[in-house]
Structures are given as C-alpha cells and as structure tokens.
Amino acid sequence: MLKTYTYPKYEYRTPPEIAAGKTLKVPVVIVGAGPVGLGMALDLDLQGIPVLLLDEDDTVSIGSRGVCYAKRALEILDRYGVGEAVCAKGVSWNVGRTFFRESEVYNFNLVPEPDHHRPGMVNLQQYYLEEYLVTRAAARPGIDLRWKNKVVSVTQAATGVSLTVETPDGLYAVEADWLITADGARSPIRRMLGLEVEGKIFMDRFLIADVVMKADFPAERWFWFDPPFHPNQSVLLHKQTDSVFRIDFQLGWDADPEEEKKPENVIPRIKAMLGDQREFELEWVSVYTFQCRRMGRFNHGRVLFVGDAAHQVSPFGARGANSGLQDADNLGWKLKLVMDGKAPERLLDSYSEERVYAADENLMNSTRSTDFITPKSRASRTFRNAALSLAKDHAFGRSLVNSGRLSVPSFLVDSSLNTPDEDPFAGRMLPGAPMDDAPVEKDGAPGWLLQSTGNRFQLMVFVDDPATADISALSQLDVGGIAVEPLLISRVAASACALPCVHDVRGIAAKRYDAKPGSVYLIRPDQHVAARWRSFDAAKLRAAVARATCQQ
Template sequence: MHTPSTEPRFSLYYDYKIYQPWLASQHPEQERKQAVIVGAGPSGMVTALELARYGVSCVVLTAEQQVSHGSRALAFTRRSMEILQQAGVAGRMTQAGLPWRFGNSYYRGQRVFRMEAPYDANDRFYPLINVQQQYMEEFLHDACQANPLIEFRWGNKVVQVEQKDGYVEMEVDTPEGTYLLETQWLVAADGGRSTIRSALGLKMEGTSYEGRFVIADIKIDLPLPTERLAFFAPEWNPGNTILMHREPHGIWRIDYQLPEGEDPEEALRPESIKARIDAQLAMIGHAGKTWEMDWSSVYSARTLTLPDYVCGNVLFAGDAAHLLPIFGVRGANTGFQDGQSLGWHLAFVIKGLASRRLLDNYSTERVTAAREIIDEAGKSTRFMTPPSRGFRLLRDAVLSLSLTQEFVRPLYHWRTSRPHEYTHSTLNSQGDDNALFQTGPAHGAPPQNVLLGDDNYLLDHLGGGFELLYFTQNETVPEDLMAVVQEVRARGVPLNVVGIGTGQVIAGADHTLDDTAGAIRTCYGVNASGAAYLLRPDQHICARWINLDAMRLQAALNAALPQ
C-alpha cells in the first residue's frame, strides 16, 4: 500500500499544501483513457495542457501529495516562458520571478569572463528568469485543475506496466491499495528514476560524469545583483567549481563541487555544509554573515538519452527520456519543449488528423535535440568538472591564461540552453521558398517575437493550431488559398490565418495585424505582398514562401500531417 508523506515539507519561504489522494473506491468503475501522464513535473503538466488545448482528455498521476521539495529547476529561458505563455502561466511566473541576463566567471579573485545574453525591445521576456520549481509546479497545477479535460490524481504511484494490443495496462498503488488503469497512450514523464523506463527494460545511452555537486539553498541578505556567478578553483575548494544564483524571497543557491571520492552523505552533514558555505561567503567578502539553511541535495552531471522516445504505446518526455547536466539551465527547459512538442503530436494522432508516423517524428526531433544538447552540455561539463587528467590540464591552462589573455576567456561560456531548430524535420515543406529568404526564421526554427505596440507582441496572437502568417497589401486573402484553408479545417485540423497588412482589415483572416511600420516584415525577411509563413502547433516554422499559391500551401500541409 502506497503511503506518501502527508507532512508538509519544510521551507523558509514556501507554504506547502497537502492534496487529498485520489482513491478508486470514491469513483465509478474505470474506463480506458485516451491518455495517461505519469509525472507532475514540467514536462508532464505541459503535455497535459497541450493535449487539452486540442480537445484531448487525460489523467495525470503523481505519487506524491505535494509539489516537489527545494528550488530544483530554477532558471527558465525566454523560450520556456513563451511556452508557458501558451499554457497560461507566464504572467504568474513573471510576477514571482527575478529576470536576468548576465553571467560572470571568476578565477583567483578576478572576473575573467562576462556573458551577456541578447535582449531587445522585441522580446516580451528576459533571456532568463529565476523562479523556484515549487512555484512553477503550483502555477501549472492550478492551470491543469482549471481545465475540465485534465484529471489530477495525487498519491497515485504506478507500480507495474504492461503493453497490450493497442493499449497499456497499469497497476496503480494508492493509500487504500491498488487498482488497474487502462489507457490508449501512456506518457512517461516520471523523472530521472523512471519506473516506466525500468519496467520496459529500456537503457539510456551516453556518459555519467564522476563530479558531484552539493546544492544548498540558504536564506541570506547579500547586496549582489541577479546574475550567475561562477568561481573556479578557489582556495577553499582547490581544483573545483562553485556556482551562485539569487532566488526570490531572499534565498540564494550555492552549488559547490565536492572533492573526488567524498561520500555524498557525509557532504550533506550540517557541519560540512556550514563550513563550506561560510568559506564561500568569506571569499566573496561577506565573512560571518548570518544565514539559514532551507534545502540541500547532491547531484552529478549526466549526459544520457534514450535512443527512441516511442516504445509501443508508451511515450517518453523530460528526465524519463534524457538526463542532462544543469550547466546551462537545460533540464526543465528541455522538458518544456518536450511537453509542447509531444502534446500536439499525440493529440493529432488521437484525433485521427495524422497517422502514427507523426509520433515517430516527435521521437526523431526530440532525440536529435537531446543529442545536440548533450554535445554542447558535454563541453560545459568537461570544463566545469574535468573527467580526466588530460581535461583537467587543459582546463587549468585556460584558467591560468585567462588572467592575462583575452582570447581564451570565451571558453568560459556555459552555452545556455536554447530551443532546438528542426532543420531537417520531415514535416518541413520541400517545395517552398525557404532557400530564397535572406533573413527571418528558417525551416524548423522557433518564431521570432515582434513588438507591435505597448505590451502587444506577435506571439500574443498565436497559439492553438497551425498558423498561416499571410503578408499582403490587399484587403482579402485570395480565394484559392481560403479554399485550401476551409478544406483542411473541414477535416478537423485547427488552422488560423493571420493577415499581416498595413492598416486595413483583411477579409478571410481570423486576425489582422497592422504592420504599417514594417516590424514584422523586417524580422521575417518579407519584401513583397503575397509572402507567407506556416507555423506548426508548437510554433516552429515548417514552410515559408516569397509568394504563396494554393498548390504549395496544400503540399506543405500534407507534409506536416503525414497520413
């Protein structure tokens, strides 16, 4: 019998709520579900909200009865905030968080590198924002609870999984015992120690690094800006690395690398943590400063992924699909992208708008994204935690040279997480004008936001299906294009037409955006009337044209929805 803790977790700044468990005895007999999501973290809840956006119901199972403990995922990227805007929680994240865009690296008391993330008027969100994971989970849970298509089951732990002919059967344990639950599709978003991945005997590929870090969240008043601070090989922790981040509510996170061979349990003893935090505070000029411990944990850097995120009727997302090092804020941010992608892919298959081949595309795209991240994160990880004597010699040489030589300092760059571009996706149109554009987002790229007026941005007007951005100086969308749009809509495919003109209302468009100043045309590399972009439901570009005609629009939609 599963007995999750009903004692609110300790926190100096967050008020933990205990949710009542879902018990089978209090509900009618279970019918087979369209989709069940196991895991109530970032990827699981974003998947649920995306499924619901397209009219697909789902059940979310989570073994606990409260949100996660500690800050965990902390820094969220601009693209993650754009995804969370679609989920309806970006406003609350912005109110709760601390935005930032600078990162600093120090060696022997000298700042040897300063990273500046790009930011301009077209960006609704800062490059990064710090919000503790408990708040992010609370906001997403509230959005799920408000949606009638999402059923949340706290205190429900999956203990057994069996694939049947076209569906999945699960044994779920609760505080009153077990029950059976059947689903057409099972989404495994149950974290790095995925029970479902283990039950199916699936193995990840990649590298686990030996370096271990302690995360310590402390309450302290430090007169420092919200910027990432990295300290290399300080005297109190020779050869190792320390990271610092400001969090909301007067909390600071300090991540420090442990000496090789140190036992993690010993490292988490209060006296050990206190000695090291005091040493770090002394090093930055705040010796003797009073602080309180909120939460601590130990982690190691891993760069691992499943080779395929589809196994029968089980789909993987987030840490259940891949394990990525935190250097470069990759974990939850990659999980958001997984959830956004999986949500529309799965919804379209469930609704019969595309064949199962669409799920193969989800796997191919997201595995490729994970491998790209692993390649970049591996470089950062090898610099932060050299895995061998050779790598350490190279790293130490960079540290030494950086004190006087400008040319080596960019090697400190931590390669911040960025959205993957599905450049080679099979959903991209092969007969469009992608190669003829000089600027603008190309095949597979995420959209570029554009400021249209006071607190009014292009992405505020997108979301909920395919988007056809049609640029015209005329007062109507051509009839032959509208005929294709109407035929696709008649099949149940959500397709919105956004007319981008110079002040007049464009007949046939669902929305008209005034681009008299040319801001959208400039960002999207459009010079003539009749140009267009086709965006997938996850907003990535799948086609663009200098001059769109009905035949090529139909071909692009056929490519994006394999039958």
Template sequence: MSNTHVAEAQPRPSIFYHYKVYPVEPLPSQAAGDFKQEVLIVGAGPIGLATALDLARFGVASRIIEAERQVSHGSRAIVLTRRSMEILQMLGCDQAFVEKGLSWQMGRSYYRGQEVYQMQMPHSKDERFGPGTNIQQQYIEQFLVEAAEENPLIHIHWGHKVTGIEQNEHCATLDISSEDGSRKYSAPWVVAADGGRSTIRKLLKLRMEGEAYTGNFVIADIKADIDLPTERLCHFDPPWSPGNNVLVHREPEGIWRLDFRLPDGESPEQAMEEKQLADRINKILTMIGQEVPWQLDWATVYSASTKTLTDYQEQRVLFVGDAAHLLPIFGVRGANTGLQDANNLAWKLAMHMQGKAGPKLLRSYSTERVQAAREICKEAGKSTRFMSPPTRGARLLRDAVLSLSLTESFVRDLLHWRTSRPHSYYNSPLNSTATSEYALLGEVTPNVKLGDNQYLHDYTLKGFTVLIFLKDENNSAELKKVIERNERDGMSINPILITRTHSGDQNPSHCLTIDDKEGKLFERYDLQENSLLLIRPDQHICGLWQSGQNKESPQQWIHNALRNALCLTPSGDSHVE
C-alpha cells in the same frame, strides 16, 4: 498491505515555502478492456503537468498519477529560459511566473577572485520575456497544479504509485498502488514524465546511451540578506577548494542557490555533514564579500550525466523530460528541454488521437526530440568537461585556459556555459518549402513586438498558423481561397495577414490583419511581399511559399503543406492506431 503505497502526509520542512498536502483521490472504476480516450501521465512534476495542460489546449483529457502528495522537495530546477516562458504562455499560466520570478540576462565568471568573463544573454526591449527567469521548482509546480485544477480536462491523482505495466496494440495497463489498495488502470497512451529515476523506464528495462561524469556537486539553498544583483556568478578555483568551482544564483523570497563541486574522493554523506556544509557555506559568503547571517532551507548532492533514450516511444508509452534524457545542470537544460519535449508531443498526440493525422506524425515526436537531445548532450558535454574535468589532461587544459583568461581575452569565450536554446527542426520531414536555405525554417517564430504589450505569439497560441506577407491587403483574394478550401477540408488554420499598407477596413478574407508599416515583421522574418509562412502548433516554422519560387498556387501549397505537416497521405486518408 505490505505492497500498499502510502505517501508522506506531513508537510515538508521549509523556511520560506508552505507545502500543501493534497488528498488521495481514487481512480474511477474501469471495466476490463473498457477505457476512455484519455492520456495517462505518470508524474506531476513540471513536465507531466505541462504535458497535461498542452494536451488540454487541443481538447484531449488526461489523468496524472503522482506517487507523492506534495510538490517538489527543494528548489531543484530554478531557471526558466525565454522559450520556456513562451511555452507557459501557450499553456495560459505565464503571468504567475512573471509576478513571482526574477528576470536576468547577465552571467559573470571569476578565476581566483578576478572577473575574467561576462556573458550577456541576447535581449531587446521588444522581447516579452527576459532571457532567464529564476523561480524555485516548488512554485513552478504549484502554478502548474493550480492551472491544471482549473481545467476540466485534467485530473490529478496524488499518492498513487506505479508498480507494473503491460501493453498490447490498443492500450497500456498500469498496476497502481495507493493507500486504498492496488488496482489496474488502462489508457490508450501513457506519458512517462516520472523523472530521472523513472519507474516506467525501469519496468520496461530501457537503457540510455551517453556518459556519466565523475565528480559530485552540492546544491544548498540558504535564506540570507545578500546585496548582489540577479546574475549567474561562477567562481573557479576558490582558495578553500582548489581546482573546483562555485555557482551562485539569486531566487525569489530572499533565497540564494549555492552550487559547488566537491573534492575528488569525498562522499555525499561527508559533504552533507552539518559542520562540513556550514563551513563551506560560510567560506562561499566570505569569497563573494557577503559575510551575513543565513539559514539553510534545503541541500542535496548530485552528479552530471549526458544521456538519452534512443527512442522516446515504446509501444503505447511516450517518454518526456528526465524520464527520456539526463542532462547536466550547467546551461539550465533539464526542465527547459523537458518543456520543449512536452510542447512537441502534445499537439502531435492530440491530432493523432483525434484522427486528424497520419501515424507518422506521432513517430516524428521521437525523431525530432531524440535528435535534439543528442545535440544538447554534445553541447552540454563541453560545459560539463569544463566545470568537472573527467581526466588529468582535461583538467590541465581547463586550468591553462583559466590561467590565460587573467591576461588574454581570446580564450575567454571558452568559458561560455552554452545555455539552453530552442531547438531547430531544420531537417524535419514535416517541413515544406522550395527554398531549403531559408534560415528560419524549423526555428521558433520570432516573437516580434507589435504594440503596447502586444506580441506576435499572442496570436499563435493554438493550431496551425499561416502568416501572409502581402504588399497590399486588397491583394488577399488568394488568401480567401486558401481559407475556404481548408475549411471545406476540415483542416483548422489560423490566418494572419501582414501588410505594410493596412487601411483599417475589414479585409476580404475576414482574418486578423497586422499593420507593419515599419516593416519590423518583414525584416525580422527576412521576407519580401507575397510570401506565406506555415507555423506548427508548437510555434516552429514548417513551411515557406514565395511568389516566383513555388510552382503551386498559394492555396494549393498551403493545402499540401498542412497535409505534409500532419503526415497525411496524398489521398487524404488518415489512420489512427
């Protein structure tokens, strides 16, 4: 019994969130060597849950193994970017986040009490979601759990801890412990979404490359009646902690995030002493002009790293989120990058398992996302070195910039915190185009507003999409050939006809037609008439055909571009490992 894992069954303490303790549901019986074509996901955090929901979009079943019986302890990841909200829309659960979350777009930086920089995140009235949405991780996980519980393809097994792993060419087998005892469970694929201290990563003895930064930070969530807007506030060099900084964020339910750097040499234990923590919280409230009563909900100490695995696939195990990379809190990169991992992996793993793709498609997950992580680490490193200078020279440079910012505007952009952004797969081998300089190749498709509460992404939620930019819908005979050929080949494609002169009649191709008389879509996508755009299931543009620039006919190009995006051989054969 000493090896039996028993998860905490008492609800976690909180002054605003009511924790639910989930029952321990045993795993189904499984004969040796006999396993279902389902994915085993380790970790019921935001990224594991999102992966399961994204796989279910394509008809792939999954089981989630979670060591705890409750959602996240503490608010942790609180900022969802616009791209994350778009991914949640794909998963069919964005509405709960919109209703609970707090949207924002402004950041302000102060030095010694004087405002020295304003950061406006790009936003327009044509956007469905704001640039940032503040919401505690408890709610993020709760809403995703609720969506997963409603999906018949997903089963969550709370209170189950992974203690070992073995792999062969056909499957991965996990040793799993719960209050019911220990057992083995096999699956053709395992997704490791078990966080920064990933058990799977440790069991496989994998190491990350990158840098761990000096300096510790405290996050404290307090409930207080603070009269400030929903903005990201950063105070450098506060009088009570010279050389350090404080971040302030508003959260739902009257909760405020206070995030501050500790003086060098102070231990986490010293920082978390009740009197020390309370004294600093009071000083922060005085600094922001809000000396009000408060209650502490949760606090923790963290440090910053910019690290990544060099490969996100280890035989039958695929890594996502913090199990794959560690990113600093500055720039809201952690959960937002993880959601992009899950969104990239899910469609590729689904099509691989269903025999719709060549073996290189799944490998492209690691290639694309490792490159993304390395670029993010480079960007995040700049923010981290500014927030927590690692050397005396770096601190002198940072302090000089801050001092100059009081009077000189030319240095103020150096205070930009380089927020998380959708990654571009501009050099992906999945791309097909004769116009390599097309600026949007590899980017997420612009989510153009089409009418009252209607946006382009509403129609690109599943499978491949081809946008057909035609001058006149009556010229869509070629489109009909495209659809018919790919239907014959069993290749699913969602065609959308975009025209400036829609008559309102049913067009010959029997597909969705968008009337773009104002040319908003043509302009935003920077395209002329008689152009085709191929969009991946994760809403990234992977191909462009333009009349006069491609030798192939539209139907031949679409056929070949789809095959290229699925890594299928020219002969049409696919291979599933």
C-alpha cells in the same frame, strides 16, 4: 532550517473505481505530475483531449531543484497559461560573471536583442513553477489529476496500455489508448517495460544549498573556477526569488554525501565564500551526481516518453526542465492529430526524431560544459586554465570559456516535416526554426506575435494593407481535415479585417522573418516554421501541410 516556502499538500481523493470495482477507461494517461507531466496535461487540454494525470506523491518538488527557465520554455508556459505568473514571481537576470582563482575574467550579458516578450532567462525555484502548473491544471475540467496514485504495473497491447494503480485505499485498473511517461530520470515505468537508456555517469559529486541571504546581492549568475575559498573545484551562485540563493559546490567523486550534507560542514563552506560579515541561513541542502544519457527512441508503440524519463543531462546549461517542456510542446499536437485519425501514427515517429535531435544537442552542450568545468586529465586542465587566463584580455579566449551553455531551443533544420526552401530568404527563420517573437498590435492593443500563434496550423501572410489580401483564397484553408488558419501580418493598421490580423507597427516581424509583401510562412501548432514562400500557392501549401503531418 529557515522556511521561505510552505509546501502545499494536495488532497487525495478515493478513486471511485475502487468501490465500483470498475476499470477506468481513458484516452490518455500521463504518469508523473512534475513540470513536464503537468505541462503535457495542459498542452493536451489545449488540444481538447481529456487527460488522467497520476502522481505517487501529494506535493511539489522538495528543494529548489530546477532553477533557470529559458526564453523558449517561458513562451511555452505562456501557451499553458502560467508564463505570466512565473515571470512575475521569478528573478529575471542577464548578467553572468566568470571568476578564475582570485579575479573576474569576464562577464556576459544574455540579452541578445530587444523587442522580445520574454527575457533570456528567469530564475525560480521549481516548487513555484509546479504550484502554478497544478493550480492551472486543477482549474481545467478536462484534467483529472490524482495524487497518491502510484502505477505498480504496466502492460502494452497493440491498441492501448493497461495499468494497475495503487492508492491508500487499494488498487484499481486503468486502460488507456495512450500512455505518456513523465516519471523522471529513474522512470519506474521505463523499468517496468524493460526499456533501456544509454549514456554515462560522471564521476563527480555536487553539493547544492538554498541559502537565504539577508543582504542585497545582485541578480546575476556568478561562476568560479578554482576559487581560493574552494580550491581546485568550481562554485556556482544563482539568485532565486524570496532572497533565496542557490549555491552549487563541486565536491569531487570521493566526497561522502551524508557527511557533506550536514549543516556543520555546509555552513563553513558558505562562510568561506561569502565572508564572515554576511548573514545567511540554510533552507535546503542536497548532494547530487548526474548522468548524461537518453533512450534510443522516445516512442514505443502506445507509450511515449517525455522529459528526464527520456533523456538526462548534466545540470550545466539548464537543459533539463527546459527541454522537457519542449518535448510536451512537440508532442501535444501530433498526438491529437493521430488520435483524431487525421495523421498516421508515423507522425509520432517524428516526435522521437525531432526530440532525439534536440536531446543530442543538449547532451553535447552539457557534456562539453562538464568536461570544461571538471577536466579529466592534466592536459585538459592545462588547456582550461590557459583559456581562462587568455579570457581576461582577449575576446577569442572568452569564446572558449565554457561555464555552461544556457538552454536555447534546437533549430530542427533536418526534420522530415520541413518543406525545404525553394525561394531565397535571409535570416534564421528557416524551416524547422522555433519562431522569433516580435512586438505587434492586435485590435489597436500592444501585444506579441507569439500570443497570436500556437495550438493550430497557421499561415502567416505578410501584407502591406489587409484590404489587398485575397480573402477568398485564404479563408477556409483545409488539408485533409486539418484547418490552416490565416494570420495577416500587416504593415498598416487594419480598420476592419475579415481575417485574423496583427499590425507589425515597427516592421520588426517583417525584418525578423525577412518578409516582403506577399511572403507566407506555414507555422506549426508548436510555433515552429514548417515552410515558407515568397507568394501564396494553395497547392504548395497543401503539400507542405501533408508533409508536416506525415500524410504523404
């Protein structure tokens, strides 16, 4: 098979604790250096927390696996310092085409509106994402990343976790105040702790192939229902980087995975799809089944679960790695406040509450897509085919066709951390919303609103002119040791401003946040809206910060 990518082999180093016969004591250990574990390490590093990151392997993911990285995940990766690399290497796409039998029934364009830094979706093989994250993590002195370090036992006490780690040179012990489990869908740690994960297995198998195509093919997502070259099943085609295309064939439950994986069986399927004249080579083939399930809660005392270890969805909609990165986004700042004694451990219950809510939304959407794509009864198949046959001519039919609802972040509108609105606002930046981006200028240079936010609590203050802002009221905002940094969003360019300030050159930020001069937004470190008012009131701000950090 062809190789467009050389897998890095990361160096294993003998842990010094083995020769010294010492127990390694650390504040936080993360198990699993996949996209979510690595993202988690970088998030905690931004918070100033030293991290021990263990992985039993010594390379990145084999095969493309996760393919689509959605806008919110890209914005989080921007915070982690790898968003630019992912977007530069990845294939940006907006057009999706849906085919039913012989013909195209409709296409969609993902671009919802202009003036956002990141696109709706970027396709990139998972190994590139992991490589960029590893490179970033390796450059951070606060992250101790150890390859070929496998956790073989774990016990939890009231104030910490004890691990035994196996390496090529033997065993050593780790004691950590906190354990973050990012060891994937099969999660050995979850099993060692005897914790349950509930849901259902879907009785279907999918063949996935990475195919290197010589000819040009558009950067679009193509989805077939019941195509002539693969009757009664579905097929999905995605363009990735390096001319590698990812093709998923639905096989049905009775297919033999070992037989289906053989090139002599895969190649005719792809030829039937592409036609004989198109040249291609196989790079990687796998057969998968999937489950839709989640743990009852994602925090268990000093053990926190993120990514697939906590929740697993069907692949339709790209909601796996994307939601895992949002777990890290949600957890990092909360753990920091708890570790610093600035918030009670209850704040971690809100991590579980908010991410369980998001996981349920992801499970619901990916299960609905699965049920549409792979109908389980004659009635269900008839309705699906009826929707597809109406889609070609009628808009309402298109809205019912579900070939995957692509990952979007949850609006955490029911979160207990939100302060309910008391002033009227239009638009969708309500408490619990993930922030909308907007083009702004900072010190005269063009940039983006999201680049000026994140990692700490901030108060966005919309002003006509920064000169009119009440500097003394806004500087040194502090609620129980938690600093709230002001960020002026100004309608006019600021010459000399005593407070951090961006210039809302075209008024897009004010429009998206339905802001008038004087409107203020309390923003969480994970770029979610916590509270908002039409005017600044120090007492209300204190109460909202206390609420967003479980101090009341």
